[in-house]
Amino acid sequence: MHSSHLFALLCLLVWAPTPTNSWWLLSKADTSAPNTSPILCKNVPGLTPQQKRMCHDNPNVIKYLISGLRSALHTCEYTFQREAWNCTLTLPGVGTSPLQIASRESAYVYAISAAGVSHSLARACSKGLIDDCGCGETPQTIESAPTPSPYYSRTATGSQPVSTSDFVWAGCSDNVKFGNAFGRKFVDQYDRQHATEPRSQMNLHNNRVGRRLLANAMGRECKCHGVSGSCVTKTCWKVMPKFDEFANRLHEKYQLAKLVTNNDQKLFVRSTPPSGVSGRTERYVKTLEVSSKQMRNELIYLDESPNYCAIGVKDRECADNCHNICCGRGWRTTREIVDEPCHCQFVWCCEVKCKTCKKLVERNFCL
Structure with missing residues (x-):
């Protein structure tokens, strides 16, 4: 690594975040030079020994992990650009309010960061950019004709075809399974070691929500084959949504995030009755464990959001809001x-x- 890059990284030590989110410092690292990820991870403060080992053993994978993290943070800033909190995560923002406050904003940042890593790795696998993975699994189910896809088509190559009544499963699907698995091992390391602490439980849950929503959002992308554009045969494969589209879906989850409480090293949320329900309210109030089926795809938070109007907004561009x-x-x-x-x-x-x-x-x- 160039000396200037080392100096810049050392300067980040002054603003080093808590170990809980220190891996985010990788978003500021220079990855232009080849084989730099082992050195980068060695000098990022707060990384666990397991994360450093993964950096050393998987330099090419880490490059796309960093790319996914950067994409997530950029998308977060774009998504919230017209709101009071504008996803201010540039250093020294990382590790300060709101991320040390277990608010719904922090929940969103954890979820989109985890999903961004998975998205980048899954796409890199399908493009053949990572040696340790390839195309995603070919679906084995028989399905009807696919709905039109909003995504760009790619040439269908790679997987063993599987016939259906209307098309053939073929091509190279995005390998979200690899993306989620590697992302989980790297991103969740610190919080898994502190899984009895409420904040780590919250972080792990929101990371899982981000990855699960991404996997559930995969759709079909198809290409017709035939003379003069006719669709004699059709091949289809699985693709993830564009990341900005996924971020919009996650923003809806952010708006509906559930406040949870800690009890005996477990997190619970109180489910209140819908508006208009008459009678004794307490009859309808129930306590749900965060790990329950109803909460699997919901963001959670422990603390109310801070007053963002107390943060300086002078000279901030505000468009029409x-x-x-x-x-x-x-x-x-x-x-x-x-x-x-x-x-x-x-x-x-x-x-x-x-x-x-x-x-x-x-x-x-x-x-």
């Missing part, structure tokens, strides 16, 4: 002229030519 983001402190509007392509035309073959137009753009910033 300034009243909430700026916490009632007001905002200023700037106007600027920008160049953008316009009047684009397709020129045979194969070019798109555009003119350049001036456009007045307004931007809002908190006071």
Whole structure:
């Protein structure tokens, strides 16, 4: 590793987060040079011996693990860009509020980070970028014709075909099984060693939710084969959703996250009756263990969210949600002229030519 990269990583020690989430420091590591992951993991504070060993033994896998983590954090920031909490995770934000507060925001970050790792590894496997894994398992069930897929098609190669009534299972499915398995071994290491502690139980549960929702969200992607575009035969394989689409689904889970309590080293959530139910409320209140079937796909948290309006919002861009983001402190509007392509035309073959137009753009910033 270059000396400048080592110096930068050592500087992170000043802002080192708690060991619970120290593996997130890998998102700031430089991975451009070959065979750097063993050195990176050796110098990241707080990693467990098992995580360091996995880094040393699987340098190519760790590269895609880091890529998945970065994608998760970037997607988190994009998803929350118009909310009071905007997923501020850049150092020194990592390891400070809200992540040391066991809030619903922390629950979301853990879940999307775990899912981001799995997503990156699963896709890398199907593309043949990791030596230790290949295509995902070919489904063995007989299914009817697949619904149209919103995802881009890829060439069907690899797996042993399995016939169905309307298509053939073939191609190379995303290997989410490998992604989840490796991600679980690496990401969950610290919390598994502290599994009797409520916060670690919360983290492990939310990590599992992220991975499980990703696996459950896999859909079919198909390609037709025949003369002149006809669909004489159709091959299909399993693919994960685009990660931003998955993040939107996880955001819905964030909004419905359940507050839990600790009792005798176990986490429980109280299920209250739906609105409009009459009679004695306590008849309908029941306590669910977090590990129950009803809670398997639900995010959980231990603490209420902090007051994000107490955090400085000055100069934060607030788009069209300034009243909430700026916490009632007001905002200023700037106007600027920008160049953008316009009047684009397709020129045979194969070019798109555009003119350049001036456009007045307004931007809002908190006071």
